[in-house]
Amino acid sequence: MPELRFTVLGPLRAWREGRELRFNRARDRAVLAVLLAAAGRPVPVGEIVDGVWGEEGDEAPDRVGALPGHVYRLRKALDGPAAERSGASVLRHEGKGYRLDVDPEAVDRTAFLAGIAEAATARRNWQPERARSLLSDALALWTGRALDDVPGPFAAHERRLLDGRREEALRHRRDLDLELSGSTGPAPGARAVRRPFQLPPDLAEFAGRQTQLAEIAEVLTGPPGATAPLIRVTGPAGTGKSALAVHAAHRAETAYPDGQLYADLRGVGPEAVPGILAAFVRALGVEESAVPSDPADRRALFHRLLAGRRVLVVLDGAPAVEPVRPLLPTAPGCAALVTLAESNEPGAGPDGGHTVRLGRLSPADALFLLYRLLGPARAAREPHSARALAAACDYLPGPLCRAADLLLRRPSWSISALVPPVLGRQRCGG
Template identity: 70%
Template sequence: MRSSKRRRNALELHFTTLGPLKAWRAGRELRINRAQDRAVLAVLLAQAGRPVPVGEIIDGVWGEEGDEAPDRAGALPGNVYRLRSALDAGGPSILRHEAKGYRLDADPAGIDRTAFLTALADAATARRNWQPERARTLLSDALDLWTGRALDDVPGPFAAHERRLLAARRDEARRSRLELDLELRADTWTPAPARTPVRPVLRPFQLPPDLGDFTGRGEELAAVAETLTAPDRTGPPLVTVTGPRGAGKSAFAVHAAHLAGAAYPDGQLYADLHGRDAPTVPAVLAAFVRALGVEERAVPPDPADRRTLYHRLLADRRVLVVLDGAATADRAGPLLPVAPGCAALVTADGPGPLPLGAPGERVACHAVSLGRMTPGEAQALLGRVLGTDRLAREPTAARTLAAVCDHLPGPLRAAADRLVRRPAWPVAALVPRTGGPGGT
């Protein structure tokens, strides 16, 4: 109970150090009149929440003066007493003796020095992740915290050191913001119709929903899982899935990607490359880097630059990339990750593996060729979609329907979906109309 009260008391306080050192409670300034008391407070604020040894406080306030200040150790308790009286105002003490030193339990969010340095670190991260607008906003907010010279009215060697350090970081922030101003105004970036809102680095999850009634392909799935989750690898695993139209390549790839999701905690990227209206490689690269957290106007217009940025963003991440319907190697190649922590799963129509690189170029490569389902798997799929009771009433018609669909999961699922939408129809009613509904 006492610690929770102390915490609430700390949250009510606010300290400004990027200018004259002041303490505030609920908008009211607390009077700390003595310069040495403010010097002690400055040392404690820089390490808020941690015990500061007595010797470190003395050196920061009075310096290493030896015999010139024989009473400084005796003076410190008086400084602490006055600070405690000013800060606590009758409430639970946030300044206490601990481990041969003193500890100030002040909330870091209520100290402008801490907020300033945290914003600079966040801005640097945003720049590394190609988020210039977020970085500029963070830098502007950090610079707005300043009201004058840091610790302007505080004596002692620690305050002098802090003034130099914080002034250097302030100059650094100003230079970075100027660089971002020039970068955001440059004609090389795609203009944004409106200001992109501030957002954190993203963990994309673009996979389509998994099929709850996915059936069969057990051996193939096991081989893919072994390839995608192999721990001893030096390059990104690559899986290619080929087969005729209707063989269920898309459903297989999505199902396998969902199963392997835990091995790729930084997300999954997905692109549908089927048909003439499919997005171009540069468009997919732009979509991928946006999904990874890059702001719209920071997406490079040049395709080569987009690809470089894409690989840079994946360098320290574990992301699974699924390319569904890559008709040629040219369509898939530029989108494949090169970071060893990532992996790719590519589907394409055709009888054999899609050539995506020279032999030995990738450490773990596995080719899957999907064909017809076995009659038993075809019946199991129909049963999962239609229900076993409905299937049991017309076993012969169900077997005929599977044969007409050439035991391919795409046409089978399309036919079963039609029957689901028409519960009054018998299975036999669809058999003469089925010519192998399409699907991949």
């Protein structure tokens, strides 16, 4: 099997045993782009046709019939003379589709996505230097605009996806630059207190929730009180608690110049709290060897590090407030924003915390969110179907985002095709 290597983070290019291959026809490159995204797995003919031609109508009346010609030219370019003689092609007809039998690791897309995933893990483990190095290596793979010379709806979708991940990686690296360069004076047990910026990226497609955002902003950006305020965000699954908390925290960023600490508590129990507290202390600049082993001492150090500072702590998916109380700041000037399940915190509680409850979006806000997710042009072509889809999703942000993602991955699908029976039967609940 010939050694092949591919790049899609720029113009689509390929090399066989160090020699660059040529794909002169744009449609050939479009077919190759679809197959590369599923490298090593068969892709149905219909999916290839949708990704290359989309909804072209009479302009391409026999798209299925045209596909074998594109596959023939790609096979000839990819295999080389040795493979032609042996009959062992890397591009094979399999079932009702085609399979490009190459290692996904031979595509720069794989290395890029793996690199930013490893960087995210390093950030969660409070290894900012390693995270920044991984992001820099991943970003160095780019040579231009993704799939710059490839036509078709699949390439357009893949381009948006990859460009979005690149922008996200750039933002994360800028945050890490600030975290690693910023210090604001010594504290007990620390070299220098760092300014951690650990929030997940904000959502560009956020919509609605203006009343709740105003409630949170009033608490977070008001004058400091005698203690750190606590804001609970509650609501059923699918109401967008995490998105609201992260969006509100980004909006309040200037009010907390000493940083933001973040922990994803979904799926973890109270036994994880000491480890998260140790991670918070390390994020604030304490050497690993200086982190106290006793949980009470660790908590005391955490509060000493926050004294006199303005730091926002965001805890996402907590089971309740009490199990995570060691992670909550108490110093004036700091604040905590915690997302909880609907039933866990029925009232404000004895600590005087402020509770923000989420339910469905209004029909107008749900439709606006769908327009932002799909793009105004696509949603405007089917306004009635867009409204039906918003209703089928019960006007909940989570199901709407999942439905929009499915449509974006299938550019040829109409919105109306998704409502019955895929969503209409299940009410898109979550």
